[in-house]
Amino acid sequence: MTAYAIAHLQDVRLGLEIIEYIRRIDATLEPYDGRFLIHGATPEIVEGPWPGDLVVIAFPDRGRARAWYDSPGYREILPLRTENARSVTMIVEGVDPSYRATDFLAKAGLA
Numbered sequence: 349m350t351a352y353a354i355a356h357l358q359d360v361r362l363g364l365e366i367i368e369y370i371r372r373i374d375a376t377l378e379p380y381d382g383r384f385l386i387h388g389a390t391p392e393i394v395e396g397p398w399p400g401d402l403v404v405i406a407f408p409d410r411g412r413a414r415a416w417y418d419s420p421g422y423r424e425i426l427p428l429r430t431e432n433a434r435s436v437t438m439i440v441e442g443v444d445p446s447y448r449a450t451d452f453l454a455k456a457g458l459a
Contacts, residue, residue: 350442351410353382353417358400360433369428376425380416382407400434413439 360366377383386404407413416422417439429435443451453459 349409349444351407351413351439352385352442353403353405353407353413353437353439355403355435355437356398356400357388357403358434360401363432365428366432369425369432372425372428373422376419376421377405377416379421380407380412380419382413382416410439410441 382405384403385406386402388401388403390401391398405413407416450459
């Protein structure tokens with residue numbers, strides 16, 4: 349199942365360290381088949397507050413997403429971002445293309 353590394357970035361200081369992070373991150377994704385779906389986009393807000401930018405990286409599965417995040421190559425550049433931006437970062441598994449909202453009710457025993 350496709351998994352996503354998602355980051356909500358706030359207060360990014362676009363200096364030399366963030367530039368270096370951006371220059372190096374693609375090479376860390378390649379061994380894990382990761383690819384950017386959204387990078388640094390400011391969403392059109394239709395409900396509620398959203399300060400900052402959004403990054404979404406897709407991986408073939410949760411295992412490869414986690415392996416990328418824990419990899420020596422990514423761990424080496426991670427402080428370039430974390431020391432220059434506030435962020436919330438997560439890995440989340442997607443749903444099957446046939447998924448419907450009511451599938452959640454069945455899973456929760458509420459169907």
